[in-house]
Amino acid sequence: MNIKKLLPILLLLLSFNFYGQHENMKEKKEQIKALKISFLTAELDLTTYEAEKFWPIYNLFDDKQFELRHQKMKSFMRRMNDGSLDQITEKEAKSFLVQIEETEEELFYLRKKFGQNLKGIFSSVKILKLKKAEEDFNRKLLQQYRNKGHKK
Structure with a gap:
């Protein structure tokens, strides 16, 4: 090495x-x-050219990914960690599941767009x-x- x-x-x-x-x-x-x-x-x-093109795209992606994972899931995680999950209603549980699914879908599309953006900078x-x-x-x-x- x-x-x-x-x-x-x-x-x-x-x-x-x-x-x-x-x-x-x-x-x-x-x-x-x-x-x-x-x-x-x-x-x-990374070459200088690659770094100049890559880091702005990566930082934007990383910040958005962090926001999706942590900010949107805050209420769900709070509920998971405070021990009240056993008292959750079916309606609340369905709502949280929808929220989780939507967030996972957003993360998938964010990752996909990031990959497409990288193709203009990097080889596969x-x-x-x-x-x-x-x-x-x-x-x-x-x-x-x-x-x-x-x-x-």
């Missing part, structure tokens, strides 16, 4: 001390985003590498979180 790929991975692994209790969620999200940018840039070996091989790099990053992030939990 060359140094160009090793450096972001080391940065990723060493930078997870930001899980301190004094930082707020927005700061954590920004730090994760910075690590992700570094990781994806290295994994995809690089699009597949992006998908793998995103999964690898998420897996490493989750592993770091799990390791942090075991140290307590």
